[in-house]
Amino acid sequence: MKLxxxxxxxxxxVARIYGEGLQTxxxxxxxxxxxxxxxxxxxxxxxxILAVEEDIPLGWAALSPVSSRCVYGGVAEVSVYVADSxxxxxxxxxxxxKLxxxxxANNIWTLQSGIFRENIASHKLHLKCGFRxxxxxxxxxxxxxxxxxxxxxxxxxxxxGI
Numbered sequence: 572m573k574l575x576x577x578x579x580x581x582x583x584x585v586a587r588i589y590g591e592g593l594q595t596x597x598x599x600x601x602x603x604x605x606x607x608x609x610x611x612x613x614x615x616x617x618x619x620i621l622a623v624e625e626d627i628p629l630g631w632a633a634l635s636p637v638s639s640r641c642v643y644g645g646v647a648e649v650s651v652y653v654a655d656s657x658x659x660x661x662x663x664x665x666x667x668x669k670l671x672x673x674x675x676a677n678n679i680w681t682l683q684s685g686i687f688r689e690n691i692a693s694h695k696l697h698l699k700c701g702f703r704x705x706x707x708x709x710x711x712x713x714x715x716x717x718x719x720x721x722x723x724x725x726x727x728x729x730x731x732g733i
Contacts, residue, residue, distance in 0.1 A: 574622055576621070577620065579611070584621065585631050586607075587654075588630060588631055588654045591652075600714055614633045615634040617673060618634035618647070618677065620670065622666055629654055630652055630657055631650075631651075631652055632651045632666040634647040635650065646679070646681045647679050647681075648683050649682050651693070658692070670682075671700065671726065678732075680732030684724045685722070685723055687719050687720070688707070688719070694722060698724070701726050702724040704724050706722075707720050
């Protein structure tokens, strides 16, 4: 597996994988795939990675700001999406571990993730990569008319901001 940077050119593959995540009903509150412009504007300029093997996109990960306030400049939200065909093969772990490295190289001291309670695979992945559960938001939003809880996880860097 190798990593390439997400760009406008390969965004259709990122969008396809995101669409597969939407179809699960356990990945996000979003119901539509954003345009490149919207996706680009919502993510930090670093930590936009696409895992490929033999030129086949397997999954992607990216960082989003949690706030525009300067005190949260070292805090980012994590997104990790794995293609249907690549799930259960270590792609998510590969991406999340690399995203942690990239975040620390860019002075991010805390990573956050909000995961639907029923998304057990994502929850386990984050715990395996050093995240801890800090709480949950009960019935924080609806997806297709169903209230969803969001489990909150975070990872505090051991090398940045100590």
